[in-house]
Amino acid sequence: MATAAQRRIKSVSYAKYGYIFTAPFFIVYFIFMLFPLLTTFKLSVYGNGLSAKLDQAGTSINCFVGMDNFKTILTGGTDYKSMGIHENFVKFFGNTIIIWVGNFIPQICLSLLLAVWFTDLRVKMPGKGFFKVVMYMPNIITAASVAGLFLSLCGDSKYSVLNSFLLNHGFLDEAYMFASNKWSSRIIVMFIQVWMWFGNTMIMLMSGIQGINESLFEAAEIDGANSRQTFWRITFPLLKSIMVYTLLTSMIGGLQMFDIPFMFHTGNVINSHLETIAIFIYDYFHRDYLHPSYGYSAAASVILFVITSILGALVFYVQRDKDAIEIKKKRKAAAKEAKRRAARGGGFSI
Amino acid sequence: MNKLRKSLALIATLAMASTALFACGDGSSTAPAASKADSKAAEESKAADDSKAAEESKAEEGPKVEFPDEAGSKLSVLSWTGDDLNAMIKNFAENTSYNADDIVWVQQGSKGQEAREKYATYFAGGDDADLLFLEADWILDYINNDEYTAPLTKLGFTTDDFKGCYEYTVAIGTDNNGVLKGATWQATPGAYLYRTDLAEQYLGAKTQSEMQDKVKDWDTFIASAETVKTASNGKCAMIDTLAGLWQVYQYNRSSAWADKDDKLQIDDYCKTYAELAKKCWDEKLVTKEDAWSDGWYAIGQDGSTMGYFFCTWCLGENSMLSNAEGGIKMKDKVDADGNVVKDADGKAVQEIDYDADGKVQPKNPDIFGKYDICNGPSGWAWGGTWFAVSPKCNNGTLAHDFVKYFTVTEDTMEKYALAKSEFVNSPKVMKKIVDDKSNKNPLLVSGDQFAILYDAAGKIDMTGKITAFDSQIKDKFNGVVTKYVKGEIKDYDAMIEQFKKDCGSIEGLVVE
Structure with missing residues (x-):
């Protein structure tokens, strides 16, 4: 039998502290994340331009224009403005995909290889901790510094490290425009992305590998499996979920790629082979600050959001655990069967 | 209450x-x-x-200052740089009855482009603003907007007050309705700065006037550039950078970028410049270095370029020309107690390390002082900063006196010109300085840039060529030309097509 005091304590609700402690997050989230998110959706169906003159034409930021912004971006039009916007979007989207694919594939391969080596029981690598830190390091340098660094290493200038090496050793007669030419600039940006992010991906994959039960590896070793067999039969299948996660985060990050492509150029003109969707959004929203085109910017953001969602869903669909689904299906079928029998009034089947 | x-x-x-x-x-x-x-x-x-009272009684005849003089309020000047403003405040306080602390610098960013955005935000905040510094590139954004700027007549000036200024500066300070809203204390004409040793070696030009003959117009300039290239076996280019060429050539338009119906004008100029730039690039008459980079200064020393297109503010003791000549020795600034002066970021402030004779000490004596100046192929200017008055100005008289001191009164303009070695906005004052031969520039063989720049400033004609879209159109044009030159755009027609598409997004501009 509980005493009165005990009963009183029981009735004290601690739930409100939970709400109080989590409130800051929600407040910040609502103000700085949810509100801008919803505003983006709203802006995407409103017009562009701020001037009162345009108000009458029905295209200012105060006017609801429905899907016009999307139409212009996706299909273009007959006037130069629409053509320009549409072409830029398509071109920048292409650039984004090319640069992302070009950096993701080498990045995941390199990270996977290093992660396996670092976690392999048989590889007794000295200075593992040191290498892990060194490989993660590029990730903590700000993008602006990285872009500056690479511009002085392999920029257009004949005084850049790569050019002066090639010129001094007679490989070239004149400076090569590494930062301006189509493929050299893209390859450099891909390389920078790999260099900056492979350490991060490697750490993630390592944590995935370390999560795999060690006895599986020991058993494989006892059974005489070689490294390759261990990797393909044990490590890789069990790493699937973390790979999906890496793929997804990298894809989201890749589609939003902005800093390095935006900064890796000489002079005032951004290299058009490097311009990405995020640069498109920035361009229309910010560069001409007195006449911002919020509508196009927001519409492009929404399109990017939709594309990301579709790709994300696709990744989940492809990577789904088929065996588990099969088992689930069977279980469901069995349950149905049992129900059907019960309904028929049958007893236990023997 | x-x-x-x-x-x-x-x-x-x-x-x-x-x-x-x-x-x-x-x-x-x-x-x-x-x-x-x-x-x-x-x-x-x-x-x-x-003299002041006499001037004031004269001003009585013209428009009066329409802004109040609120007691206790200081003159707030919005600017991104203290370089000019601090020198001005010092000079103004020394020569008038005002105190230096009557004027406050309200810093907005540290670059012109930052200020461009921050002003609008500052105005939205409703804090005190009396005068604004506006840069040539974007002055129209502000003077075309009555929320941010008021006509100078309201500050007690008439257009006649600025008759003594260089005409192009008045044209730039005038808004789309023909109302004068900006006045500048400086003119920023540009010229061609060249290595005298290379000019003699490759072109045989021994004097400034001989050199000017070799670059007097664009055809002659390009012909000389070809001569230089051949004579140097392709090692030396006459033009420093593509950006430099554009800086000069953008002043060469014979008409405005947009007509009176706001329609984009694509004319022969576009083709002439695009082809000129392409020719220079392909035939290596221009170096492939980037302006403002380390390489930009390096080419000035190793003979990769014969010279630069520079303007008034590039020619100081510790400026771009100085860097192109290898730079001068600097040292940490120390205060009276011997402590190193540090800036807001904790970095030691640098100052010029003069030798015992009060001369600058070059880092590369082989090159230092070997440059000289000539007018070059056409008149042009680079940048420049204008005063504008805020409609919320509450220090009318002080604002009037301050602006007048630097833009109208010749005596005080001369004082400022000599104190800061500034190219002030008055041909008369500059002529006097040139005639007095009081200017000594250690970077130049001839020792005086003003004599040449004085001429150059008079050649700039901007009347009827300014539109509200200029800075945006020029950005886009330079963008497509750069891409065309570098081969990202395959031919001229494609370039124009791209130019039109880019300009399509400029609000209010008609592109057909």
Whole structure:
């Protein structure tokens, strides 16, 4: 039998502290994340331009224009403005995909290889901790510094490290425009992305590998499996979920790629082979600050959001655990069967 | 509270009424705005008073200052740089009855482009703003907007007051309706700065005038550039960078970028420049270095370029030309107690390390002082900063006096020109300085850039060529030309097509 005091304590609700402690997050989230998110959706169906003159034409930021912004971006039009916007979007989207694919594939391969080596029981690598830190390091340098660094290493200038090496050793007669030419600039940006992010991906994959039960590896070793067999039969299948996660985060990050492509150029003109969707959004929203085109910017953001969602869903669909689904299906079928029998009034089947 | 307000209003009214009476009086009374009562002011102002009062009575005939003089409020000047403003405040306080702390610098960013965005935000905030610094590139954004700027007539000026200025500076300070809203203290004409040793070696030009003959117009300039290339076996290019070429050539338009119906004008100019730039790039008449990079300065020393297109503000002791000549020795600045002066970021402030004779010490004596100046193929200017008055100005008289000191009154303009070695906005003052031969520039063989720049400034003609879209159109044009030149765009027609598409997104501009 509980005493009165005990009963009183029981009735004290601690739930409100939970709400109080989590409130800051929600407040910040609502103000700085949810509100801008919803505003983006709203802006995407409103017009562009701020001037009162345009108000009458029905295209200012105060006017609801429905899907016009999307139409212009996706299909273009007959006037130069629409053509320009549409072409830029398509071109920048292409650039984004090319640069992302070009950096993701080498990045995941390199990270996977290093992660396996670092976690392999048989590889007794000295200075593992040191290498892990060194490989993660590029990730903590700000993008602006990285872009500056690479511009002085392999920029257009004949005084850049790569050019002066090639010129001094007679490989070239004149400076090569590494930062301006189509493929050299893209390859450099891909390389920078790999260099900056492979350490991060490697750490993630390592944590995935370390999560795999060690006895599986020991058993494989006892059974005489070689490294390759261990990797393909044990490590890789069990790493699937973390790979999906890496793929997804990298894809989201890749589609939003902005800093390095935006900064890796000489002079005032951004290299058009490097311009990405995020640069498109920035361009229309910010560069001409007195006449911002919020509508196009927001519409492009929404399109990017939709594309990301579709790709994300696709990744989940492809990577789904088929065996588990099969088992689930069977279980469901069995349950149905049992129900059907019960309904028929049958007893236990023997 | 109400009582206090009423009595303050009464005092203010009385004060204003009394100033009106002073102005109508015999002119021997003290300056009306001089709130300072210390003896220094009284002494200093006495001398200035006579001329000042005379000027004031003259101003009486023209428009009056329509802004109030709120007691206790300081003159807030919005600017991104203290370089000019601090020198101005110092010079202004030394030569007038005002105190240096009557004027405050309200810093907005540290670059012109940052200020461009921050001003609008600052105005939205409603804080005190009396005067604004506006840069040539984007001055129209602000002077075409009555929320941010008021006509200079409201500050007590007439257009006649600026008759003595370089015409192009007045044209740039005029808004789309023809109202004068910006006045500048400086003119920023540009010229061609060249290595005298290379000019003699490759072109045989021994003097400034011989060199000018080799670059007097664009055809001759390009012909000389080809000669230089051949004579140097392709090692030396006549033009420093593509950006430099564009900086000069953008002043070469014979008409505005947009007509009176705001329609984009694509004319022969576009083709001429695009082809010129392409030719220079392909035939290596320009180096492939980037302006403002380390390489930009390196080419000036190793003979990769014969010279640069520079303007007034590139020619100081520690500026771009100085860097192109290898730079000068600098040292940490120390205060009176021997402590190193540090800036807001904790970095030691640098200053020029003069030798015992008060001369700069070059880092590369082989090149230093080997450059000289000539007019070049056409007149042009680079940048420049204008004053504009905020509609919310509440220090009318001080603002008027400040702007007048630097843009109208020749005596004080000369004082400022000599104090800061500034190219002030008055041909008359500059002519006097040139004739007096008082300018000595250690970077130049001839020792004086003003003699040449004085001519160059007169050649700039911007009348009828300014539109509100200029900075955006020029950005887009330079963008497509750069891409065309570098081969990202395959031919001229494709370039124009791209140019039109890019310009399509400029609000209010008609592209057909």
